[in-house]
Amino acid sequence: MGRTIRRLVLLGPGLGWWLAFLVVPLLVVLAYSFFRRGTFGGVVFDFTLDNYVRALDPLYVRVLWFSLRVAVITTLVALLIGYPAAYYIATRPRRWRTPLLVFIILPFWTSFLIRTYAWIVLLNREGLINRPLLNLGIIEQPLPLLYNEFAIVIGLLYGYLPLMILPLYAAIERLNPELREAATNLGARPIKVFFTVTVPLTLTGVAAGCIFVFVPSLGNFIVPDLLGGGRSIMVGNLIQGQFLKARDWPFGATLSLALIALMLLLLVVQARIINRDRPASGNAA
Amino acid sequence: MPRSLFSPGRWLGAHLLLVFLFLYLPIVVLIVLSFNESGLPTAWTGFSTRWYESVATNEKILGAAATTIFIATMSTIIATAIGTLLALGLERLTNNALLDGLVFIPGIIPDIVLAIALLSFYNLVFTGVLGLKLGAWSVILAHVVFNITFVTAIVRTRLRHFDISIEEASLDLGANEVTTFRKVTLPVILPGVIAAALVAFTLSVDEFVVAFFTAGTTITFPIQVYSMIRFGVTPEINAIATVVVIVSFVLVLASQRLNPEQA
Amino acid sequence: MEQHHDLIRIEEVTKRFGQLVAVDDVSATIRENEFFALLGPSGCGKTTLLRLLAGLETPDAGRLLLEGRDLVGVRPWKRPLNMMFQSYALFPHMNVYDNVAYGLRQEGKGHAEIERRVGDILALVRLVGFGQRRPHQLSGGERQRVALARALVKRPKVLLLDEPLAALDRKLRVEMQLELKRLQHSIGITFLIVTHDQEEALVMADRVAVMDRGRILQVATPDELYETPNSRFVAAFIGESTIFRGRLEIRGAESAVVSDRARWRVAPAAPGQAGLGDGAAASIIVRPERLRLERLEAPAARDGRGTAASGLHNRVEGEVTDVAYFGATRKYVLALSDGTVALARVQVGQSGDDLAPGMHVTATWAIDHGVLVADEGVPPAPPSASPGSAPPAADP
Secondary structure, rough: OOOOHHHHHHHHHHHHHHHHHHHHHHHHHOOOOOOEEEEEEHHHHHHHHHHHHHHOHHHHHHHHHHHHHHHHHHHHHHHHHHHHHHHHOOOOHHHHHHHHHHHHHHHHOOOHHHHHHHHHHHHOOOOOOHHHHHHHOOOOOOOOOOOOHHHHHHHHHHHHHHHHHHHHHHHHHHHHHHHHHHHHHHHHHHHHHHHHEEEEEOOOHHHHHHHHHHHHHHHHHHHHHHHOOOOOOOOHHHHHHHHHHHHHHHHHHHHHHHHHHHHHHHHHHHHHHHHHHHHHOOOOO | OOOOOOOHHHHHHHHHHHHHHHHHHHHHHHHHHHHHHOOOOOOOOOOHHHHHHHHHHEEEEEEHHHHHHHHHHHHHHHHHHHHHHHHHHHHHOOOOHEEEHHHHEEEOOOHHHHHHHHHHHHHHHHHHHHHHOOHHOOOOOHHHHHHHHHHHHHHHHHHOOOOOOOHHHHHOOOOOOOHHHHHHHHHHHHHHHHHHHHHHHHHHHOHHHHHHOOOOOOOOHHHHHHHHOOOOOOOOOHHHHHHHHHHHHHHHHHHHOOOOOOO | OOOOEEEEEEEEEEEOOEEEEEEEEEEEEEEOOOEEEEEEOOOOOOOHHHHHHOOOOOOOOOEEEEEEEOOOOOHHHHOOOEEEEOOOOOOOOOHHHHHHHHHHHHOEEEHHHHHHHHHHHHHHOOOOOOOOOHHHOOOOOHHHHHHHHHOOOOOOOOOEEOOOOOOOHHHHHHHHHHHHHHHHHHOOEEEEEEEEOOOHHHHHHOOOEEEOOOEEEEEHHHHHHHHHOOHHHHHOOOOOOEEEEEEEEEEOOEEEEEOOOOEEEEEEOHHHHOOOOOOOEEEEEEEEHHHHEOOOOOOOOOOOOOOOOOOEEEEEEEEEEEEEEEEEEEEEEEEOOOOOOEEEEEEEEOOOOOOOOEEEEEEEEHHHHEEEEEOOOOOOOOOOOOOOOOOOOOOO
């Protein structure tokens, strides 16, 4: 079999499917962003830049800004929580590591919807956090844990923490322990070793983990929908609103493009970090 | 290794414990609540399976579950076939880091973006031009898009440990390329392929956002659950949640055992 | 004399991988019922050549003739050659029996015949009763024998072996070397083996092709390769030797290799045999056991002078820098007065078997025992330690 036939048979279906059901649809979205909404919904094919102008309206910018803030906070918290966890797992004896990782990632494979719902039960005023605290007299009023920014961050954190831990673990595990030993040998105290050796060399893992948490968080729809209450909406809810309620697909398309653009930007940044890290990396082969 | 009670190792260990607590507490709560007679988180009135019975007799829920299983099965079959071929192609035929990276994009693209892109596309091409209504098929096609990514990634981990000389040995011993694929390559990578299929199935069953946009009037199981949550939290949801969680766990653990190189 | 029938003819075969020329215009002939080795350092193209024969690669140029029929274009599964892979490549999902039977099943052989032939071959490689076991339950040596059986059961015209002993520990390797040789003899088909271990090639093969950087440098019996290597590379790759370098000087019937510190005579016929003319860069190769050592009472003059015992010998003075004890022999490393580092092997009982580092000696060898070869590239001996010294005369 010729090399080309082999390429076609193996790579064709996958790449072809993506071409038809990913690339083309995204191009449709791109196209729609330049058109107008018809009177009864639908799309009128008049070229216009109105959607882009409208997207800059403070109303929408505020939502975008809020989304960014939430995503950033979630990512940072995930990093702070995830790094020590990944570090600990990476320094366990070999046979413990896979089981630990499996249990970290296991929740991720269950329904995001259900996992988010669980927090409704936990966080609401009659919920499992407030009730005992009230009963024990620790607080007088139920804490407003639900339907606000706090709940959204918790929900996103819960959903995506495993995605932060895995790449961090991979990067830390690949580190040559002799590098740390050398640093210690040269006089650095453990904290110094951590910040001057371990962290810089695991930067690719950090970058990957941050992307894996930030991107889905930014565009998330379920969490703000279930946990955010009416007032805290994010870009994802905006887009959904435009498509399903306001039926302004072109505008919804424009908003989606903003999201995609941000995502691509981050991927490029991450790729840069990985490439910069590669030649200088002291990781064991 | 930690010697004193407050050494860094101990702190980190405690931290990990808290992380596990954080990850599993909500799930445990749901499971426990599903057996709570009163169904309320506030009062435990006794062990009961009434919510499960209620769910089991709810036709809407069962119908949605059947639809979802159908969709998941179809999208799994298609995605597993395509993804396995793609994994072979990427691992054997190309050495392109860019391509390897691009393959991951359908997996990390925000689901809302994929959802509206496909909705727009379907609307334009299928509904607009061909006059088709959206339904299970449109969800299947959509699910395959991201499932391919996961299948490819998982099968590739299996391929990495694959000694290609056994294929050459097969050719040398008289089998042509197709026979070699059937009798040597496929059987050896099969555990990885099945593991990937299990993961794809799980993802498809649980998937909400894309289905929500592309299902038209068809109701999938997650869509059903969503509307139940949206329109008033009822204890049946706990029972449903428990079942979903247990099934997912079982599928994923099975997948892990079949393909230990996954991580 | 036996009749030699050419089984395989490799004609001007070239194979490139991008910029790299792995096999460079190689030609060779391999005979029936021969144990033939392709020997060379890693990257020399030997494995590529093997794979070209198996059909796992396609040549960019040239022909590969098996019994007169060109194999180029014939797919691997249709070729009557079988290969034993370096990693053994046993099918992990099949037991030993199915592994060995695989090739026969592809041929469409009947159940009874397969059972008989598999049984026979397992007996031949001494793995009777192993049929139900799986590869992961076998030791390295057992796996290797299964790989061997799997290839041999098809009765190929040629058995190709890719570094078959590389993965075995030393003791097993030595055992298997003899085992393979015995097997080849009793089965009577051609074995073509690829190896980087010169000792292995010399022990097992009837003829060896030494390769370097895609080219075959010399094809000869192990004996010929050792005694009469045709180049510095072959001489250095096979066994050990002392190499004297310089320029060839032909004065009538007399020839010598000359450097600024030495003059070594060579046999009159040597330049012609080596194909070298007057002024060519040349080396003389002397095997360690050809050097006779004699203790020198007074230290030699440090100016590089030496004398010849007779017209048929070369002699030089030097100092012992290292001794290694090998039971029945001693190996000496010598620093000669002309700068060359020499290796000498002396049997216990001969003169010179009691030397120690620091001692001064004379080393002598018969002119006929020096092999003349071309010296690719670099000019003669390093600069002398004491300026203005005259090169030692080789004979009066």
